[in-house]
Amino acid sequence: MTERDCYLSVMENDGEPTRHPSPEEARASLEDVHRVEAELADRLITPWWYYPGMGLCEALLVSSMAFPDALRAPALVIGVAGFGLLIRKYQRLTGLGMSNRYFVLARGWSVALVVVIIVAFGVVLLFDQPVITAPTAVAVFVATVVLGRRGDSALRYRLRHGTRAL
Amino acid sequence: MTTRPEFDEVIHAPNRLKICALLATATTAEFGTLRDALAVADSVTSKQLKVLSEAGYVKLSKPTGIGGRAKTWVTLTPAGRRAFQGHLAMLQQMAADVAQGAG
Numbered sequence: 001m002t003e004r005d006c007y008l009s010v011m012e013n014d015g016e017p018t019r020h021p022s023p024e025e026a027r028a029s030l031e032d033v034h035r036v037e038a039e040l041a042d043r044l045i046t047p048w049w050y051y052p053g054m055g056l057c058e059a060l061l062v063s064s065m066a067f068p069d070a071l072r073a074p075a076l077v078i079g080v081a082g083f084g085l086l087i088r089k090y091q092r093l094t095g096l097g098m099s100n101r102y103f104v105l106a107r108g109w110s111v112a113l114v115v116v117i118i119v120a121f122g123v124v125l126l127f128d129q130p131v132i133t134a135p136t137a138v139a140v141f142v143a144t145v146v147l148g149r150r151g152d153s154a155l156r157y158r159l160r161h162g163t164r165a166l
Numbered sequence: 167m168t169t170r171p172e173f174d175e176v177i178h179a180p181n182r183l184k185i186c187a188l189l190a191t192a193t194t195a196e197f198g199t200l201r202d203a204l205a206v207a208d209s210v211t212s213k214q215l216k217v218l219s220e221a222g223y224v225k226l227s228k229p230t231g232i233g234g235r236a237k238t239w240v241t242l243t244p245a246g247r248r249a250f251q252g253h254l255a256m257l258q259q260m261a262a263d264v265a266q267g268a269g
Contacts, residue, residue: 020173026260029183033254036187039203097194097241105191159191 034162041159043094044102046152050090055144057082058117059137065124066133105158109151116143171259172252176221181206181214186250189224189242197238215240223249 021029057079064075087098103110120140124133177186181204188195188203195203201211218224223246228236242250 021178021257021260023260023263026257029178029180030254030257030261032180032184033187033257036184036203037191040188040191043199043203091194091196095196095199096192097239099191099193101191101193 037162038160040096041156043096044152044156044159045094046149047090047093050086051145051148052141053082053086054148055141057086058144059141062117062120062124062140063133063137065121066128066130102155106151106154109147109154113143113147113151116140116147169248169251169255171256172249173256174249174253176217176223177250177253179214179217181210182218183253185214185218185240186223186242186246186253189240190247190250194239194241197240200240218246221249222246 060075060082061079064072064079067075091097117140120136123136127133177183184204185200188200197208197211197215200215201208204211204214215224215226219226223243225241225243227239227241229239
């Protein structure tokens with residue numbers, strides 16, 4: 001459909017005539033979209049326990065690589081179930097889903113956290129010693145809390161200042 | 167991939183545009199969150215969601231919670247995302263044309 005068609009066309013919608021937007025209406029609609037995104041930033045308030053909880057789950061998953069065989073599977077199940085519970089609780093509190101778009105909007109911090117976790121898995125699997133595993137798990141916990149909160153700030157900033165440039 | 171600008175009469179209505187804008191970022195949202203974001207009554211939100219659902223742009227689900235009241239969750243479908251992006255591109259194109267004309 002061409003822009004000229006947009007000006008000329010008139011259609012019925014919900015019993016009320018709805019014509020294609022004028023350029024001014026198009027700008028007003030874009031402002032509406034931006035306003036919704038900015039308000040979304042205010043709704044995405046992460047509870048204080050979310051990233052510590054995530055950090056504990058990730059630390060458990062990483063350190064489980066050094067556990068005896070009998071304990072490894074239960075630890076993995078507990079870690080993954082913990083993720084599920086935390087995400088579900090977060091969704092109920094905010095009324096919003098955990099979108100892949102959040103990852104994109106906080107790309108730098110998200111990628112940094114993924115790299116830390118991958119490296120931690122590698123270190124634990126490579127050395128397989130409690131003296132290495134324990135500090136690695138602590139590092140994963142701290143990185144999750146710090147990078148997660150930084151990512152949250154970046155996400156809110158992008159939402160408030162426009163995400164369409166991505 | 168470039169989005170083709172395309173007017174979408176279903177999405178263009180202000181409340182439906184806002185719903186799609188919110189879901190384009192969050193993907194999924196609870197009914198009450200959408201109603202609060204629109205600042206309208208339940209009935210108005212329901213009506214807008216029904217139109218979007220019939221167009222295949224959103225999917226409504228009511229997962230049963232443990233011991234709690236089931237809430238309605240709304241998810242933007244891939245078709246809804248494509249339509250929203252096309253509509254947004256059309257709006258941006260029109261706004262840019264105005265800016266160029268003024269300049």
